[in-house]
Amino acid sequence: MNSNGYFVKTEEVFWDKQQKKIFNEKYTMISNLDGIILHAINGIEASDDLKKIKLKNIRGTLPLIYII
Template identity: 80%
Template sequence: MFVFSCEKKEFLIKKNKKKIPKKIFVKTSILYKENGLLRIFLYSPLIKEYTSYTLFPNGFYLFIYENNTNKYTYLKADWVKSIGKIIYHIKGNIKIMNSNGYFVKTEEIFWNRKQKKIFNEKYTMIYNSDGTILHATNGIEVSEDFKKIKLKNISGTLPI
């Protein structure tokens, strides 16, 4: 005796929309040298590498050294997303300091390494070692080396 029963059941498979990283690095220090000279030092507590971007969910500390000198530019942030190592979206408690005496504080910036330009449309404060303090309420455009600075809607304090 055979008994057959047919019932149509549809199973819904929920796709996990969260991407899984290809690689995860914990407490990572990266040194990049050219011709035996240190050019870049980066430290991050956590790095997640995906197919099309790299994420630093806990931020990073970055030192970019100038050619044949002990001078460097320092950048610290709470969160960073790197797309192809060309475009960086940087957020949270950003501090940039360079050897020319500029100190920048803001909450969000974009860094285009190909165009060698840093920019944002957020409130930004720039301090200079000569006592100048500038407030850019609508953002900044800065060359990577801080030699060209364009501030949008500025106010500030100048030493006399």
């Protein structure tokens, strides 16, 4: 989890220490405290602090706010 509340869940992840990035080609789920859930079907590329994230083949769930 990073300082902005993003949490990554996956089967495997690789870390490139020199380029300061993480990556994989496996299903990855990213969620945050606001209820946003993103599913990267074909993997992820991200900075190791998760401030820059690139998802491959995504789908997601966004919370809705109802105003009456």
